[in-house]
Amino acid sequence: MQFSVTFRHMEPTDALKSYAKERMDRVRKYLPDPIACHVVFSTERHNHRVDVNFQLHNGLSVAGHETTENMYSSIDLVIAKIERQVRKYKGKLDGKRQRPHHVQPMPWSHSIVEEAFHGLAPEPQPADGAPFKVIRTEKFHANPLSVEDAIAQLNLAHEDFLVFRSVESHGAVAVIYRRGDGSFGLIETDAHGAQGGAVPSA
Numbered sequence: 001m002q003f004s005v006t007f008r009h010m011e012p013t014d015a016l017k018s019y020a021k022e023r024m025d026r027v028r029k030y031l032p033d034p035i036a037c038h039v040v041f042s043t044e045r046h047n048h049r050v051d052v053n054f055q056l057h058n059g060l061s062v063a064g065h066e067t068t069e070n071m072y073s074s075i076d077l078v079i080a081k082i083e084r085q086v087r088k089y090k091g092k093l094d095g096k097r098q099r100p101h102h103v104q105p106m107p108w109s110h111s112i113v114e115e116a117f118h119g120l121a122p123e124p125q126p127a128d129g130a131p132f133k134v135i136r137t138e139k140f141h142a143n144p145l146s147v148e149d150a151i152a153q154l155n156l157a158h159e160d161f162l163v164f165r166s167v168e169s170h171g172a173v174a175v176i177y178r179r180g181d182g183s184f185g186l187i188e189t190d191a192h193g194a195q196g197g198a199v200p201s202a
Helices: 014-028 071-088 090-094 147-157
Strands: 002-008 034-044 047-056 061-068 106-115 132-142 161-166 172-178 184-190 193-199
Touching: 002 014, 014 034, 014 047, 014 071, 047 071, 061 071, 061 147, 071 090, 090 147, 132 161, 147 161, 147 172, 147 184
Parallel strands: 002 034
Antiparallel strands: 034 047, 047 061, 106 132, 161 172, 172 184, 184 193
């Protein structure tokens, strides 16, 4: 397994890196052949945050983060959280998912857009008159998944939404997202446009 560590806003230490690697190895016995683990340590004032992401051979990822006043405590808590996730979705992680030959991963971009107007008085618009500007773009791959697997991946990665290629819809791009009431929403697309629906909470 590839193991990498990033330190942000703090001095790197071998002691923290070794402790984290030891704890991550503890989780590996529950995971089906993880190919990589990336740990990010970051500090802000008295907050010590740890972000962990395991990439698996079957295309899924398992992630978690914790923040305490002590980095070692944050490591222990995030590992405990990931262990609970893995036990809950062990069947999903162990399953050998066959990728349909007609459904392939597809790159997509997620752009964060900021309005050019703040308050009552508009700021000067760009020369082309566009009222919005893109402040950051992130590129991902939309992997082929069933809706059920997409919900599992959303929970395993602790994300609010996930873009994927729906196996049930012959590879059409779909979005699963977390609703405020704890259930999940599903946005589906097809050649004739887009349609939305809801699926029950996992």
